[in-house]
Amino acid sequence: MMMRKRAMRFRKCLRPTVEKKLYDLVVKEREKGMRISTIRVLQESKRIAQEDNIEDFKAYPSWVFGFMRRNNLSVRSSTSVGQKLPSDWEAKVAKFRLYLKKNLCGVDFQHFGNMDEVPVSFNMPASRTVNLKGAKEVSVTTTGHERSNFTVVLCVTAYGSKLPPMVIFKRKTIPKGCESKDVIVTANQKGWRNSEVMKFWLNNVWRKRKMAFFNPKSVLLLDSCRAHITPEIKFIVSKYSRMAIIPGGLTKKLQPLHIAVNKPFKGNLRAKWENWMMADIHEYNKTGQMKRPSYKDM
Incomplete structure (x- = not known):
């Protein structure tokens, strides 16, 4: 040869x-x-x-x-963005799992829930698209409202059930026409979580889950967001449930929603948005710019 x-x-x-x-x-x-x-x-x-x-x-x-x-280096896409894991994260994870094991004694899996907030935009274009080779410009059409955001609060149980999602719009009042049996809608000026929103979610979602009326033993798994751990919220939850607060910086290791639910949820929502963009149902303003989806559409 x-x-x-x-x-x-x-x-x-x-x-x-x-x-x-x-x-x-x-x-x-x-x-x-x-x-x-x-x-x-x-x-x-x-x-x-x-x-x-x-x-x-x-x-x-x-x-x-x-x-x-x-030097065996290359440009890579980041697989995760967030806080760096603490140096003793393995010990903290083991300690937290032991804590959960003790507190879950006698708790039915349908009463062990995990809640998290997911930021969502009125525009959700993907960063990649099929296009002809050699094209100098590869643009993706949107309505120009990528910075218009709201929040969706999700909650799942260890039993596998999903509690009704709650939408927090960034405005003073709840939009008209958004009434639904399957989705809880509320609003505040920041469109984000705070103590008032947390109390609203506890009363309208967590306390209204199936069989919650009989006040069974239950555990609510939350991250260490400030709105989750105020003395007022801790006092309210302690009346009918136990709180398990994930140590700071360990969300991507210990929160089921962050690990397995939030990404496919946003992926499915993006697919819905792309179908809406391709459908001929849009309204335009005086300058000819496409209007964003309505609150009801979202």
Whole structure:
């Protein structure tokens, strides 16, 4: 079998000291969870060369990608965004699970619930689309209301049942025409959770779940949001349920909604929004811009 020579498509490392320091910096920053862009790699390489008194060092974007290839680095999409896990997170997870095991003694799974709030936008375009190759511009049409948000409160039980979702619109009054047996609707000026909204949810969703009238043993799993752990809320919940507060920074490890429900919920909602965008049922303002979905549509 004949051996074939390959052209050297990438230069060898000409400045090993610069690349070594730059590589160590990238690894150290990524261990902290910091975002590193190719622009920052370029800037840091120039800074390191200047500190080492290397005057003839010239770094271009092509050099950055050569450096990344030589050092087994690449541009990746983030798999999670949020707070960094504490150094002792494994011990905290084990301790919290032991706490739950003790408090769940004698509790039916249909009375062990997990509640969480999910931010939702009136526009939910996906970041990717099918398009012809070579196109210089790949745009996605929206109504221009990506920053118009509201909140959906979800709750599931360990038994597998789903409690009615609650929608919090960002306005002073509840919109007309949004009455529904399946969805609870409320409103506040921030469109987000607070103690009043939490009390409303407890009275209209959690206390009205199936068989809750008989006041059985129950446990409500919540994250450590300030609105969940005020003395007033703790006192109200303690009358008919136990609270299990997830330690700060461990939501992505211990909250079932965050792990398995919120993402498919938003994915299904995005599919509904895309169907609405493709349907010929839109209204337009005087300038010809498409109006956003109504509160009732959402």
